Amino acid sequence: MxxxxxxxxxxxxxKKITEINSSESKVSTMSQRNSKNPRGQAMxxxxxxxxxxxxxxxxxTIEGTVEGSIDLPNQNVLIGQSGRVEADVQxxxxxxxxxxxxxxxxxxxxxxxxSGNVRGNLVAPRxxxxxxxxxxxxxxxxxGEPLLEKAKSSIKDKIQKESLEKGSSx
Amino acid sequence: xxxxxxxxxxxxxxxxxxxxEKAEVLHLGNPFSETVDTxxxxxxxxxxxxxxxxxxxxxxxxxxxxxxxxxFREALEIPPAASFNLCLFWDFxxxxxxxxxxxxxxxxxxxxxxxxxxxxxxxxxxxxxxSQHVYGLADLKTITSRPRQKYIDAPNPPTLKMIQETFHCFxxxxxxxxxxxxxxxxxxxNNN
Numbered sequence: 001m002x003x004x005x006x007x008x009x010x011x012x013x014x015k016k017i018t019e020i021n022s023s024e025s026k027v028s029t030m031s032q033r034n035s036k037n038p039r040g041q042a043m044x045x046x047x048x049x050x051x052x053x054x055x056x057x058x059x060x061t062i063e064g065t066v067e068g069s070i071d072l073p074n075q076n077v078l079i080g081q082s083g084r085v086e087a088d089v090q091x092x093x094x095x096x097x098x099x100x101x102x103x104x105x106x107x108x109x110x111x112x113x114x115s116g117n118v119r120g121n122l123v124a125p126r127x128x129x130x131x132x133x134x135x136x137x138x139x140x141x142x143x144g145e146p147l148l149e150k151a152k153s154s155i156k157d158k159i160q161k162e163s164l165e166k167g168s169s170x
Numbered sequence: 171x172x173x174x175x176x177x178x179x180x181x182x183x184x185x186x187x188x189x190x191e192k193a194e195v196l197h198l199g200n201p202f203s204e205t206v207d208t209x210x211x212x213x214x215x216x217x218x219x220x221x222x223x224x225x226x227x228x229x230x231x232x233x234x235x236x237x238x239x240x241x242f243r244e245a246l247e248i249p250p251a252a253s254f255n256l257c258l259f260w261d262f263x264x265x266x267x268x269x270x271x272x273x274x275x276x277x278x279x280x281x282x283x284x285x286x287x288x289x290x291x292x293x294x295x296x297x298x299x300x301s302q303h304v305y306g307l308a309d310l311k312t313i314t315s316r317p318r319q320k321y322i323d324a325p326n327p328p329t330l331k332m333i334q335e336t337f338h339c340f341x342x343x344x345x346x347x348x349x350x351x352x353x354x355x356x357x358x359x360n361n362n
Contacts, residue, residue: 128203128206129202129206130203131203133200136220140216141209141210141214141215142192142214
């Protein structure tokens with residue numbers, strides 16, 4: 001699954017692999033969130049367990065279990081309702097519907113849905129915590145220069161891509 | 171049922187942060203979505219402490235001083251380097267007895283910035299039961315509330331006078347009587 005695009009999984013251990021595409025609805029949710037990403041999305045299915053570092057160049061949906069770290073500062077990360085993560089996570093927009101224990105950095109935003117259960121510290125310029133979400137930790141919305149710069153350049157890239165796409169379609 | 175009421179105290183409490191200072195916030199209980207949204211307008215770090223869920227156990231055992239300290243350490247999980255300059259206690263103090271309020275003040279004092287400001291609710295008198303609501307901040311003029319999901323028993327809510335005498339880490343700035351047997355309080359750090 002991670003050989004698609006340029007994803008890299010270091011030191012990983014896949015304990016059990018079954019049908020990966022069993023949750024198409026989640027993929028489509030992610031597609032709606034970032035429909036203009038040319039590289040598509042990667043998906044860690046509900047029965048998959050990964051120990052190690054996850055990095056790459058695709059949006060990622062996690063419905064399985066990840067222990068270690070997830071480092072996707074330029075991509076969106078969705079931890080779905082059945083997702084269980086014990087890892088520090090970095091993403092552009094990190095959306096949590098499942099359970100996570102670890103620190104989370106969102107270059108643009110962190111969203112914790114009402115089904116989300118988070119124990120850890122959040123750093124992002126913008127955080128949304130839906131009512132019903134369980135959260136224990138701290139929320140830092142003054143992320144300092146490095147994350148702000150990343151956020152700015154990410155928005156800049158987005159605008160450039162959109163104007164290029166508009167130009168090519170005309 | 172969700173409700174909201176106006177507040178006149180938050181403008182003063184947030185004054186330093188409206189001027190650009192970074193807020194290091196102690197928030198007791200899970201914050202509402204609108205509270206987090208309100209804080210996105212400020213440079214801030216919010217420490218969310220799940221203090222309410224362990225209250226019933228503490229209330230049963232509050233006569234033991236050591237237990238009180240352990241309770242606050244475990245319930246609040248405050249990072250050692252924390253230096254809060256804004257505390258939102260909401261109605262937490264209403265559920266504590268004299269002994270626990272005193273322990274809470276002693277526990278909290280090392281983690282308070284010298285310019286810390288705070289907000290809390292008290293009750294009109296000992297016969298008033300604390301409201302079974304959870305509170306949030308829609309903006310600096312509006313406090314929201316929703317019913318608490320789990321009832322917390324508080325047979326003897328402390329009076330305002332008792333809080334003033336035992337919550338020694340703060341001095342009281344203003345009190346505003348509310349219609350539903352509550353008093354809204356703004357406080358600042360007692361540096362004596």
